[in-house]
Structure formats: C-alpha cells, structure tokens
Amino acid sequence: xxxxxxxxxxxxxxxxxxxxxxxxxxxxxxxxxxxxxxxxxxxxxxxxxxxxxxxxxxxxxxxxxxxxxxxxxxxxxxxxxxxxxxxxxxxxxxxxxxxxxxxxxxxxxxxxxxxxxxxxxxxxxxxxxxxxxxxxxxxxxxxxxxxxxxxxxxxxxxxxxxxxxxxxxxxxxxxxxxxxxxxxxxxxxxxxxxxxxxxxxxxxxxxxxxxxxxxxxxxxxxxxxxxxxxxxxxxxxxxxxxxxxxxxxxxxxxxxxxxxxxxxxxxxxxxxxxxxxxxxxxxxxxxxxxxxxxxxxxxxxxxxxxxxxxxxxxxxxxxxxxxxxxxxxxxxxxxxxxxxxxx
Numbered sequence: 198x199x200x201x202x203x204x205x206x207x208x209x210x211x212x213x214x215x216x217x218x219x220x221x222x223x224x225x226x227x228x229x230x231x232x233x234x235x236x237x238x239x240x241x242x243x244x245x246x247x248x249x250x251x252x253x254x255x256x257x258x259x260x261x262x263x264x265x266x267x268x269x270x271x272x273x274x275x276x277x278x279x280x281x282x283x284x285x286x287x288x289x290x291x292x293x294x295x296x297x298x299x300x301x302x303x304x305x306x307x308x309x310x311x312x313x314x315x316x317x318x319x320x321x322x323x324x325x326x327x328x329x330x331x332x333x334x335x336x337x338x339x340x341x342x343x344x345x346x347x348x349x350x351x352x353x354x355x356x357x358x359x360x361x362x363x364x365x366x367x368x369x370x371x372x373x374x375x376x377x378x379x380x381x382x383x384x385x386x387x388x389x390x391x392x393x394x395x396x397x398x399x400x401x402x403x404x405x406x407x408x409x410x411x412x413x414x415x416x417x418x419x420x421x422x423x424x425x426x427x428x429x430x431x432x433x434x435x436x437x438x439x440x441x442x443x444x445x446x447x448x449x450x451x452x453x454x455x456x457x458x459x460x461x462x463x464x465x466x467x468x469x470x471x472x473x474x475x476x477x478x479x480x481x482x483x484x485x486x487x488x489x490x491x492x493x494x495x496x497x498x499x500x501x502x503x504x505x506x507x508x509x510x511x512x513x514x515x516x517x518x519x520x521x522x523x524x525x526x527x528x529x530x531x532x533x534x535x536x537x538x539x540x
Contacts, residue, residue, distance in 0.1 A: 237256070237257045238254055238255060238256055238263075238326050238328050239254075239255035239256065239257060239498065239499055240255075240330040240331050240355075240356050240498065241253070241319060241323060241328060241330070241331050241332075242262070242331070242332045242333075242334065243315065243319065243332070243350075244333075244334040244335075245315075245333070245334070245336070245339050245343065245346070246334070246336045246339070247336055247339075249267075250267070250268040250315060251266060251267050252268075252315065252318055252319055253265045254322060254326065255499050260499040260500035262296070263296060264322075265296060265297045265298070266299075266318055266322075267298070267299045267300065268300050268302065268315055268318075269301050270302050270304050270306050300314060302314060308342055312343065312345050313345075315346060316346065316349045316351075319331075319350055319351075319352075320350070320351050323351065323352065329353040329354075331350070331352045331354075331355050331380075332355065332357045332358065333355060333357075334358070334359045335360055335376070337360055337362045337366040337367065337368045338366060340376050341372060344375075344379070347380065354383055355380040355381060356382060356385075356498060357382055357384045357386065357387075357406070358382055358386055359386070359387040359388075360373075360376070360386070360387070360390050361390060362389065362390025362391060363390075364391065367390075367391050367392065367393050368388065368391065368393065369392075369393045370393065370395075370398055373396075373401070377398070377400065377401075382404060384405055384406055385404045385405055385406025385407055385425075385427075386406075386407060386408075387407075387409075388408070388409045388411070389410045392411055392414060396414045397414060399419065402423035402425060403425075404424075405425060405426040405427065405454075406428075407425045408428075408430075409431065410431045410432060411431070412430040412431060413433060413434050415430065417435070417442070417443075420443060421443070421446055421452070423452065424454055425454065426454050426455065426456045427457045427458075428459070429459045429461075430459070430460055430461065432461070433461075437463070437467045437468065437471070437472065440460065440467065440472055440532075441471065441473075443532075444521070444532065445475075445476075447514070447521065447532075447534075448476065448515075448521075450514075455534050456533070456536055457532070457533055457534070459530070459532075460529060460530045460532075461528055461529040462528065462529070463525065463528060463529060464528045467525060467530065469510055472523070473510065473512065473523070476512050477512060477513075478510045478512040479511055480511075481506065481508075481509055481510075481511055483507075488513075488520050488535075489511065489520050489535040490535075491506060492504060492506065493522075504531070504533075506524060506531075509522035509523060509531075509533065510522065510523050510524070519536070521533065521534055521535075
C-alpha cells in the first residue's frame, strides 16, 4: 500500500495532467481517482519556530511523519534529487530522504510571504488527503505575527497546539488568548516555555490534555478545579501534603474526568503511609483477581504510551467503585484513575 508520500507524488502527476486537459469526462474521472486515493492520516502538523517552518503528514498507525515539507528562504539545493510542482510552487525532493520536500522562497521574503506559502501548501495537502484537522507547534514570539496565517488556513478544527520557548521567550496572557481564540483546540495544549509574571489563563484547565513545564502559577485550587483528563506538570509548587489533600478530594468525588496526573519534582519516594492515611490501599498482584490491568495506556495525538503500573498502590473510591493508583518513579509521582475505557 502506498505511503502518503507516494500518494502525494501520484496525485501531483495527475493534477499536472488535469491542468493540460479541459474539464472533460476524462479529467473528471481523474479527479475522482484523486478523491478516492487518499490514505487515512492524523491531523496535519504545522511547525512555526525561529528558523523552522514545516508541514508534516502522519499516518494513522505510525507516530513518524511520512511527508515533511520545509519552507525555506535560503537557496541551498546541494542534495536535490528531483523536483515536483504544485501549480506555481516548486518542491525539491532531497536525495538523502525522499519523504522530505523543500519549498524555497526569495531570501528577502517577509514572514507574511512565508505564511502565504504555508497556507497554499496546507490547503493543497488537506484537500488531497481529505483531512482539514491540524496541530500547531509555535514559538511564543511568532504568535503575535501569525494572525494572517491562522485567519486564512482552511482548517475545520485544531486538536492540539504546543508552544515551545527558550529562556528569552516569555509567553503572555495576551498571546495565549489570541492563540486559543484563533485555533480553539479540542484536545489539549503543551506549554514548554516561560510565562510572564501574573500569568493566569485558567481556561486552559478545561482542555482534556495539559502539559506545562513551568507550572508555578498554578494554585492548589486550580488543581482541584481543572477539568483535564491528563495533566503533566513540572516546576510547580505542590508538596507531598498537597498530593495527600488532592487524593482525599478525589476520593470525595472531585476531578471526575481525571485519568492521569503526573507531578514532577519528587526525587525521593514520598511517604505513602502519610499520603494515604485513612485510605485502605493495597499492592497490585498479578496472581490475584485483578481489578485493573497492569499497564496504563496514555493516548497522545500521534502515539500511545504504555506505563507499567505493577508497583502502584491501589485504592477504591467508595461512591462509584473507581480504582485509583499512585506510583513513584524517577523524579515524579503518578496518579492514575482506571476508567472503563482502560479495560
């Protein structure tokens, strides 16, 4: 079965033929072939950083991109094997990796010029593969200048966006609100960046998936009120006592959607006797009648991670029989909730 890259090549060749022909019954049949030659793919990824602008296509069953288009403003064509054309856009195919294409623009191109080309390429790909869902990777300083890009992309939904920053990049409330309004993500966000003093975009906590690498701005009340299914927090201010309080609140029915909470920053194994004080708990034993599987499956956009919970401590919420598990490994504490979807 053809990969997305080979499908892309075949479709481009057909499009070139169609451009020569009049819109006859023959060309309509060719267009019909294009419509039915699509492979199921994941959301199309847009990456916009300092020097990197790419569009990547992932298959449903593989977390590695099968087609990557780089948008560049430097004319370095040392490894070009061949070229293909989409209307007025020329794509260079690399000799070392034929799944990687390069789209070269003039060296004096402005950011809006590059964004326009990214829009054209995305719209072509989304039509060819019949997928108008996106994910976005972006640097904080690119957000304010990306209104043209996000206003003209013909996407139907954004599942996820990731903000990547260096020490000099500071994410503001204004930029966060702008990106949330423009993309309206349905699944989650990742903030791998520093945030401004007073950062408080609490509406992020209503998304199903959340990863924050600088989470000191989150309070314990935020932790209790978040509506996430999965939350991964680093450089936070939560203590062992907060973990104890959180589990007790969960036992009383809080955070009903929660499936996995990971809190980094606990290099030493905590005192489980203290944290689970007053809660009946036990060690998972494969030989006994198990109430939960050994492995927890964490679903990401492009992949699935299986986490071995053999060494976890289990306890049951009396109100609904839900099983909770706590576990320490490396420098973090995991708290799992075994919903029906895990069985």
